[in-house]
Amino acid sequence: MIKLQKLLQSLSALSLYRLGTHLREGIDRQRLEVRSWSRRCLRYIQEYCDKQDQSELVVNNQYGRLLSISYSTAGVNGEKQDWEICKGLNFIYRFLRELYEGRNDLQPYFQPLPLLARNTEEQIKDKGASEEIEAQMNNKGYDGYIKSNAKGSKATTLIHFINLGVIQPVLNVQTSSMSVPIEYNVIGGLPGVGQDIMLDILSQLRFIQNAVQFVGINKKTLQLKNHARFFKIIETLKYSISIINNDPPEIIFSDIDGVSKKISKKNNKFVTVSLTHVLENGIWQMEAEFSNSKxxxxxxxxxxxxxxxxxxxxxxxxxxxxxxxYGMNDQYNGNGKVFYKGNGKSGNIVYKDNQKIKAEFDSEKGTLIFSVDGVQQPVYVAGINEKVRFFISIEYHQQSCTIHSLKKLHKQTTGLVANEKVVQW
Incomplete structure (x- = not known):
């Protein structure tokens, strides 16, 4: 650990290596290379080390301050090279996202570290670099990657305020209707940022709950609801997935990537699990995938x-x-039947492991329609006139179901298909 601390201190110092005047351009180029590779080494340490090393980077080596200097165009340490700006913004965007959401795709894994994220943002704020991020949102250099990374960094920063409860929601997520708050909550950010960039920031968010609160920042963001792109963006966002666990000793419920969830079995017994989200007022879609199902x-x-x-x-x-x-080829749902009230209606394909199954419920039309790997199935359910919940059912030891997403759609993704058959609710 002591060796790592000394290495981090050395790399941090080298990453701030000062440039001279234009009369010493050759030496400056060498110093720039030293700075660039030192920052890259710090990034590799951050990317491949555990949560203790993340803390060492932030607390004792001011990693947020170092990164903010790398994308700032002001001051003697500011990099004016597009490549350095682009890299700095990309590093801070990915670093903050990992701190907020945890690391789930690369070992060593770790849970969210919100205190370190907050500390990092304070370092960025102290350097006055938050305003620089907004300025870089208009920088079209490096084939647009600077602009994209700046928007990602800003979106991640805004999630910080959302998670702290600073922004009050003004969007009814069940009906997607808007109501004007009595007092607008102004964060003091986004000065001079146009609607298109704010919509791009909105599209960077992953969950509908975060988007709801982003829209409520101030009067300017509230007007986004009137933009033609608004509902298209909202449809790409996800609802958080949680389940009603009716058999805790048997069910393992785990996170995959911050959005998708996995329901796994311990023993050979039936497990039927519903999502907590109640479906009403609109069109809802769940996508699932089974594994080891037999x-x-x-x-x-x-x-x-x-x-x-x-x-x-x-x-x-x-x-x-x-x-x-709608099941596989088991004794109840044999041949892909849709089963209800003791009767099974055939006509849908028999889906298998590792295929993506979508269930789309329309509360206005009272229909439930299934799709397998993007192909709509002909047997559907009609006449549903009450609140419902999605569920999945599995049985065998080490069998699992991945819930990829839960969405609310602006319009149906289904239509008429040949050989339709209806199961009456």
């Missing part, structure tokens, strides 16, 4: 009022009177 899995909807107990199959009595399911 042809025994199902997806569907259940009445919101129905309590799904442990160790049940959705096709068993009396559950099948409250749940409709």
């Amino acid at each position: 042809n025994w899995a199902a997806i569907g909807i259940a009445r919101d009022t129905y309590n799904i107990s442990a160790n049940i199959h959705p096709c068993g009595y009396p559950h099948c009177y409250h749940m409709v399911s």
